[in-house]
Amino acid sequence: MRWVAFLARRIAGAAAVLAILSGLIFAATEALPGDAAGVLAGADASAAERAQLRADLELDRPPLERYGDWIAGAVAGDLGVSLVGRRDVDAVLFDRLPNSLLLTALALGAAVPAAIALGLAAGLREGRPADRMVSSAALVLVSLPEFLTVTLLIAVFGTWLGLLPEVSLTPLGGRPWDTPQAMVLPVLSLAVVGLAVMTRLVRSSVAEAAASPYAEAARLAGVRGVRLALRHILPNALGPVVQVFAVMFGGLLGGAVVVETIFNYPGVGFELQQAVANRDVPMVQGLALALAALALAVLLLGDIVGTLVNPRLRSAP
């Protein structure tokens, strides 16, 4: 029963945050003085033409009314029609989302085990050369914006070594997994970006657990090596890490926008970036709402898993 109440509370909380976010998304894109219609009509459009366009786009109706319509549509699964190309926003979303999820999942799948291994190795040797090497490398990588890491990776692997395709040449209407070699660089890029952040987290969490009185007691009682690391230290280090991994996912979504843009990878991030460049307001709103919902869902999941792996919280959620 406690668990049901706990889950209900968390889900209700997430739903409330999503509702607030939808308002913020709408306000940011429509209420700010960006004047999408003006941009769309072009610089040399007459005042009459602009007014006509505003009327066509129904931008002259009160914002609250339009927000109500948008939300009602979103709940029913209809996110409107894009200004550029008149595409159904929900159709674009459902076509692109699996590609983005695949990219992110593969990158996470590569980065998480590596981050745990590296973080554990470094955290257990705090202050020693191995730790300093891992920590410094991670510090450098963390500070680099994704686009720099990725373009430098392309320069090395694609251009200099000629090993891998520099853009994902997914055929029109095809799926990225039809051409696996085109996915290697995007996945690798995204994984490297995530790896650095996660390694740092695991390392500091492990180092803290390793310096705790119970770890010292275990060591003095003769527990050593792998057993000390996996049975005594890791379980205590993992709790905070899981929750921060979930926060990381948001960062990874941002990274995905950059990576997809660079590789012309047919994902949500790529579409979003295009839509922003075109000031395609309905498309931006729809995709942003979906990404925000996704980020929230992952945070929620991280919260639940984090509670599960921490016995202190598990017994009294």
Place this chain on the structure above:
Amino acid sequence: MTRRALFAALCAGVIVLIALAGPLLTDRSPTAQAGNALLAPSPEHPLGTDVVGRDVLARVLHGGLAVVALSAGATVLAGAAGLALGVLTGLAGRRTGELAVRAVDVLGVVPPLLVMLLLATGFPAGDLAVLVAVALVSLPFSVRVVRAATQQVAGSGFVDIARARGDGQWRILRHDIVPNILRPVLAETGLRLSASIHLTATAGFLGLGAGAPAPNWGRMVGENAVGFALTPWPFLAPALLLVVFAVSVNLLADELGRALGVRS
């Protein structure tokens, strides 16, 4: 100051100098066509020309201001707002404080780049969108750190004693709270600056902010990546400057945190 910190400070200082004084060091226009596209370095064009034939050196010297000024400005903005909000919510009653923090936390849920993209859609093209977005992304972190530090200090014995003695809120704030939260706040500001550089450069790369011909290190990396095989400098020069800037500032932030005894 450790040697590492000294080195990082030196690097960051040089980059800031290039960014601020760069426009004065060249009389070439960073936006005018100066020759054929993607020329190799020559005495005429020490770093060659870019994909549309503009002088790379002139663009590099003009293109740092946007990154340095915007990231620093946003950090200062968010830091000031965060300090005020954090102290207020830290001292407010439990309910009010938590409500305010929840409100700010909603912002923290959105991936930073998404905030940036949304504001770029809403604002007219220009640097204002970037400045506001970067500041907004920093704000929740800033508020959380300041609030946590404030709460910790507010719960300590010496604040209790000052209250019991009848010292006013303002006196306690000035003598007890602020001097004792400066360390974590300063350390956090270093980290925020590092993250702001990250986001500002990415905005430039994605073509957000000031219009297309304006020089910007981030945008130059994006524009010239395709020409990398022909001549690397139009891509490498801004990329290296950004790498050095981002890494040295992050190193400095790390060293600052360590020196202030705050674990990052």
Place this chain on the structure above:
Amino acid sequence: MSELARVSGLVIGPASGGAPTVDGVGFTLDSGEVLGLMGRSGSGKTTTALTLLGHIRPGLRLREGSVRVAGLDPFAPADVRRLRGRVVSFLGQDPAAALNPARRIGGQIREAVRLRAASAGPDQVDRLLDAVRLPAGRDFLRRFPHQISGGQARRVAFAIALAGAPELLILDEPTAGLDTVLARETRDLLRELAEGRGVVLVSHDEHLVRALAADRVLVLDAGRPVSAPPRAARVTPSPPPGPPSEGPAALRAERLSAAHDRRPVLREVSLAVGRGECVAVVGPSGSGKTTLARCLVGLHRPAGGEISLEGTRLAPDVRRRTPDQRRAVQLVAQDSMGALNPRETVTAALTRPLRARGLPRTRVPGLVAELLGRVHLPASLADRRPPALSGGERQRVNLARALACAPRVLVCDEVTSALDAEIGEAVLGLLDELRRDLGLGVVLITHDLAAVARSASRVLVVHEGEIVERGPTASVLSGPRHHVTRMLVEHAADQGFGAPAP
């Protein structure tokens, strides 16, 4: 008896260089013998004891000396594996913190058994639990450390330390931070468990050293062995000062009740302290003493009852009291470090209340010097910040700061419990002096009945938020009625404070 351990010429210092923390310590220990390692905090006791396990805490380095346990060298990797847990077992300060919060109790005990005595049968766990008087049920073994009480966690840690029947037990301050009752229980249990083993006992608790019948005691001072035996007892108490003055009580609380998050912690507590009088409030930890102190100064809003100052009723919230009333009742807290702003110098800390009283800036330096003299601190400390002061000095600064408000009553909450015995004595002596010279009323809150014998004219014993016994100090000490009082009195007697002769 055969030799179990030998330590000779031990020198340990910071890895970065500098003065050694352990300097030339050596001793031998036969099997079954008990050695007490005593000394002040920071004297190198724990560092010395840990070398028997081949452990040097991070930041320190073994510079010289050799250690042998059962003929093995704990600093040789191959030997230490055979020593840890099997021959030598360690029980640290706050044993409960040694339990891994993410693992079940049963798993942790079983692991200890398996690691050290692979041949032991499954009943070994039950026998261990029995030895430390813990229930052996499956239900208990499936719990996590946070699901058992602090006392139980302590016993689990004992059981883990005893797994594999170690020949040498190293006990590091096992009673530190415990209140009188718990410390007594722990001592009794340890006496039983140590039976027949070699024990190195690190402690500054003289009772414990006595209880375990230490064969020999080694006293360390700043890392060096000192020949003098430990002082048997503290100084004898001075007789309590004369009767309280006449007139209305300086501070009076009537039927005071208070709660934390609706959980009641104080029930209808009444007390009164006159000018120049010292009234002690004594009770085990968790009895509500600190809440009482906070209520008196107006930092905790009582749920009922009232407080009056020289006959005038005081508002429950300090913000509602007049400036004069606020200054009249001052709090001095246990945590001398936490009570001082780490960014303020001593002068700044004393200047603030003086300026708040509206005294002209020109008079402040003279008054600061006067206050420092009052609490017997040299003027040379005036420019220091709290981290550069010793515990005793900090507590004197706290007192001086309270005096700067020109109070009529001081509420002292465990002001000596974080201090070494002699320094605590001196602080108490200072309080007596202030009472006599300035006519200050003192509410002395403590868990240590021995501390009050010298100063207080009357004692109130609190237990679970209620006053269970009250009366003149002498009669409470000589004829305690409530069982909690009896326990506190016995503890005080242990420390060399017999009941004062009537």
